[in-house]
């Protein structure tokens with residue numbers, strides 16, 4: 219059974235966040251949105267929770283955050299086939315987070331391949347994209363740390379994590395931040411639906427920031443090392459040590475790190 223939200227927002231959006239359900243506590247916002255996907259809820263429904271009892275992260279890890287410290291958000295999309303690519307939709311979520319962070323705080327965030335957003339080297343946001351196999355749905359889950367302190371992360375055993383409040387004095391409360399993020403998700407998604415993927419691609423490339431660098435691309439079938447010549451939704455172009463240039467499909471690349479020269 220779907221629980222009752224504490225509040226419901228109706229935002230002036232075209233797609234994402236026209237309806238947002240705000241809960242005090244859920245096990246996981248992604249779990250609820252996966253359930254909504256099965257009952258054909260409308261596109262763009264957003265679910266927010268002040269607290270999660272079983273927040274989920276990548277690779278089966280858990281995602282924890284003190285109550286009311288973070289934006290804990292999941293949105294439901296039914297993207298057309300051309301947009302139903304995990305790399306593209308992860309980029310959509312990550313770029314929207316970076317833009318919302320810049321607008322709210324002035325901070326320039328970076329994207330760490332494939333789905334982390336960093337500020338000054340600390341992970342402030344993680345993204346969990348799921349395609350549960352019902353009604354061609356995609357669920358984008360976003361956990362954005364807003365008010366935690368360095369001590370909170372140290373106590374939680376997360377020394378590499380950060381929050382917006384650690385780096386800016388201009389931090390809005392988490393609901394204001396959530397509204398801002400929903401507005402960016404909506405704007406970027408509308409652009410994608412209109413057939414413009416290049417604007418997102420350019421922002422994604424810039425926020426990853428590894429062009430021309432020597433990188434290690436960890437792929438399912440082994441690592442590749444080379445100089446990153448170009449990066450796009452069609453592929454990562456790597457110049458290998460012998461001069462050969464290869465193109466790796468983004469979905470094949472599990473992690474991408476900067477390396478020293480050979």
Ligand code: BTN
Pocket residue numbers: 245246247248249270272273274275276277279281289290291292333334343344345346359360361362
């Ligand atoms: C990661 O491991 O980096 C991804 C973390 C994703 C966490 C968010 S919080 C909101 C949504 N609900 C979940 O259970 N997980 C995602």
